[in-house]
Amino acid sequence: MTKPINAIKSLDLQRSVIYFGFLGIFLFFAVILYDDGFLTSRNLTNIVLQTAPATIMAIGLVFALSAGEIDLSFGSIVAVSALSAAMAMQSGPMMLGVAAGLGAGILIGAFNGVLVAYLRLPSFLVTLATMGLFAGVARTMTDLRSISVLNDTFAGIFGSGKLFGVPSLVIWTIIAVVIGHITYRNTRFGAHVLAVGDNARAAQVSGIKVPRVRLMVLMLCGATAGLAGLLYAGRLQAAKYTLGESDLMTVIAAVIVGGTALNGGKGSIIGALLGSLMMGMLNNGLILMGLQVSDQMIVRGLIILLAVAISLRDVRR
Amino acid sequence: MTPTLSLKDIRKSFGGVTAIQNFSLDLFPGEIVALVGDNGAGKSTLIKIVSGVHLPTSGDIALDGESVSFSDASAARSHGIEVVYQDLALADEQPVYMNMFLGRELTRKLFGLLDKGKMREETQSLVDQLDVRIPSASSTIRDLSGGQRQGIAIARATHWASKLILLDEPTAALGVAETEKVEELVASLKERNLAILIISHSLDQVFRLSDRICVLRRGEQIGVKKTADTDKNEIIAMITGVHNQ
Numbered sequence: 228m229t230k231p232i233n234a235i236k237s238l239d240l241q242r243s244v245i246y247f248g249f250l251g252i253f254l255f256f257a258v259i260l261y262d263d264g265f266l267t268s269r270n271l272t273n274i275v276l277q278t279a280p281a282t283i284m285a286i287g288l289v290f291a292l293s294a295g296e297i298d299l300s301f302g303s304i305v306a307v308s309a310l311s312a313a314m315a316m317q318s319g320p321m322m323l324g325v326a327a328g329l330g331a332g333i334l335i336g337a338f339n340g341v342l343v344a345y346l347r348l349p350s351f352l353v354t355l356a357t358m359g360l361f362a363g364v365a366r367t368m369t370d371l372r373s374i375s376v377l378n379d380t381f382a383g384i385f386g387s388g389k390l391f392g393v394p395s396l397v398i399w400t401i402i403a404v405v406i407g408h409i410t411y412r413n414t415r416f417g418a419h420v421l422a423v424g425d426n427a428r429a430a431q432v433s434g435i436k437v438p439r440v441r442l443m444v445l446m447l448c449g450a451t452a453g454l455a456g457l458l459y460a461g462r463l464q465a466a467k468y469t470l471g472e473s474d475l476m477t478v479i480a481a482v483i484v485g486g487t488a489l490n491g492g493k494g495s496i497i498g499a500l501l502g503s504l505m506m507g508m509l510n511n512g513l514i515l516m517g518l519q520v521s522d523q524m525i526v527r528g529l530i531i532l533l534a535v536a537i538s539l540r541d542v543r544r
Numbered sequence: 545m546t547p548t549l550s551l552k553d554i555r556k557s558f559g560g561v562t563a564i565q566n567f568s569l570d571l572f573p574g575e576i577v578a579l580v581g582d583n584g585a586g587k588s589t590l591i592k593i594v595s596g597v598h599l600p601t602s603g604d605i606a607l608d609g610e611s612v613s614f615s616d617a618s619a620a621r622s623h624g625i626e627v628v629y630q631d632l633a634l635a636d637e638q639p640v641y642m643n644m645f646l647g648r649e650l651t652r653k654l655f656g657l658l659d660k661g662k663m664r665e666e667t668q669s670l671v672d673q674l675d676v677r678i679p680s681a682s683s684t685i686r687d688l689s690g691g692q693r694q695g696i697a698i699a700r701a702t703h704w705a706s707k708l709i710l711l712d713e714p715t716a717a718l719g720v721a722e723t724e725k726v727e728e729l730v731a732s733l734k735e736r737n738l739a740i741l742i743i744s745h746s747l748d749q750v751f752r753l754s755d756r757i758c759v760l761r762r763g764e765q766i767g768v769k770k771t772a773d774t775d776k777n778e779i780i781a782m783i784t785g786v787h788n789q
Contacts, residue, residue: 413657415649422635422646429633433647434618492637 244537245485245498249505252530256512263515270511272394276462278507279396280305280455281474285481285499286407287444287451292482293411294444295424295491296343296350300335300358301452301478305471306365308332308456312381313374313466321381328460329453335361336449340442350445358475365468373467376460385461396458400500403451408496420444424491477506480531483539506531546609548573548707548739549594554603556589563589564763567603571708571739576730578750578771579743581760581783587743590760591710594741595627596620607707624706630713632697636686640678641667643685644700666703674699674729691722698729702736709733711742715749727753747776759783 256265264270284301291298312328339357343350376382388395411417422430423440431437452471460466483489484505485498509530513523547570554567564586571577579587592598594605596614605612607623614620617627634643641663642649650659650666667681676695678688685693694714701709714730715723730753733740744750750757751771759766759782766782 409657413660415651415656415658418638418642418649418658419647421638422642425635425637426633428631429635429646432617432627432629432633434621435647488637492635 244534245501245505248484248534248537249501249508252505252508252512256508256515260512260515265512265515270515272397274504274507274511275400276394276396277510278503279400280458280471281478281481281506282400282500282503283403283451283458284448284455284474284478285485285503286403286496287448288478288482289407289411289485289487289494289496289499290420291350291444291448292487292489293424293491293494294420294440295427296441296444297489298336298339298350298354298445298448298452299475300339300354300361301448301455302471302473302475303358303361303365304332304335304449304452305456305459305474306466306468307335307361307368308453309460309466309470310365310368310374310456310468312457312460313376314368316376316378316381317374321378321384324376324378324381325457328457329450332449332451332453332456333446334449336446336452337442339449340445343445344438344441350441354445362468362472369468371468373465375465377464382461382464385457386464387462396462399454399458403454404496404500411494411496416440416443421492421494424488424493426492476531478503480535481506484531484534489539505534545572547571547606548608549741550604550606550609551594552604552606554590554593554600554605556593556598556601562763564593564760567760567765569758569765569768571741573707573737573739574734575756576734576740576742576754577756577758577768578754579741579758579760580745580747580750580779584762585760585783586763587760588712589763591627591712591741591743594620594708595625595710621704624704625708625710626701626705627710628694628697628701628712628714630716632693634685634693634697637684639682639684640671640688640696641681643696644670644681644703646700648704670699670703671695674702674732676729689722690718691725694718694722694726695729698726698733702733702738705738708739708741711740713743713745716745723749747779750779751776761785 288298308328308331311331312324315327316324335357339354342348342353384395386395390398419430419435419440422435423437427437456470459470481502482499485495485502487494487499509527513526518526549571551567551569555565556563567590579590581587589598593600596617596619612623635646644667645663650663651657652659664681671678671681676692676699678692711730715726718726727749730740742753754771756768756770757774757779758768759779761783
């Protein structure tokens, strides 16, 4: 009868890591950086605003990892999407820009997805290649120049605007998390994603269309990266090929720390949200502490390593 | 009485290799037929033909007297045929009730969201009926024993099968006590008027469970015997082709 007891232990540990980590880092900075204004509502809001694109990409990645796939190309998709949107809006209306940005993301996701789902190439290698491929595409689109977004409505909806006093980036985050969570936990699609990542053969003999699920999760990653690209373009009122470049590690770390298994079958959208906010706090706190950029990178890397090690540790092994 | 499953002159070849030929068998409701034979005798091919994975090269399959042809496994399933695979085909990280409804999840009318409560309830009542003892319908498969997992796989097949269950080595990985429990479960399925085709390497088990025994050797049907009218020596002779008399 030791089996169930161990299972409960490991479940508790893995589930609670993110809550303790989140709380621990929050309290640490709250005390250490009290005089530097960490706890001011302005600073806390800022953290949420800055993490909005990463949180939204993390949702896509939870689905991909849960289905046993991975997307490494979303950073490049962000740049291509933001640039597509900005270019479309130079002469066209806002809706054209939104369609171009989201469309580019979904198309690249579909490209990844077809290679993975129907040609049976490993998603790690496919998206590693398309990461480079579309980073190059983003650079050629504008010859490395940045282009500004002059559409005020767009900048409002996807950037600095507010609705009933709530910043639009917060609203986007909440909408994405709620829809993502319900889809993940309470729809047949979510159940099929988990089944495919857990045991693809079992899913297949149970009548689940496994290739379609694989295609869908990679398209979803593309779509969330596309939306993240729109949010970057809206907030900065400009698009450049560097957008999304540094998000790869942050987003993967947020998702893993948030309790999503690297090899599929298990995950959490709420965990990914907390993981993403934790990464945001870390960035913010280390800057307020006055660390050099190079030192920030080292400390952040070490903390992510620690958090990932704890959340992946399996008590039963 | 109309047989639940009727196979006539089934033949399957892959390229030039004949995996099975001249196979005919009638299976009646509430009957357990064991399929025995050495490795490579064609048992798995036969299971795959009946479950819709392979189309037979020639021959007829009839369900309740009606001729059928399955384009894929889903087609066989929709005709009330369920398979319990040797690897059980369970998703280990998911709860029992999600496995019970894998690929056939129940949803609410509102927004088509999953009806987890109803799936949990139906799962609980099914495992209670079949006396599969698990902590709860919400337990994760990973936390269950081999016997409990096998019980879940069989319960799932029972839930969805209206005609026929194919069992591929249901106790190969189990201990003595668990084997006994699973055999009780399989025997209890007869009362549900299901026809059962079981592959087993254990002749003891075959003699304990089956009503008839069908022997295959190198893709050929050697014979079908009533279990009560035969003994192990005869079956072994049929399997190996070696006669000691």
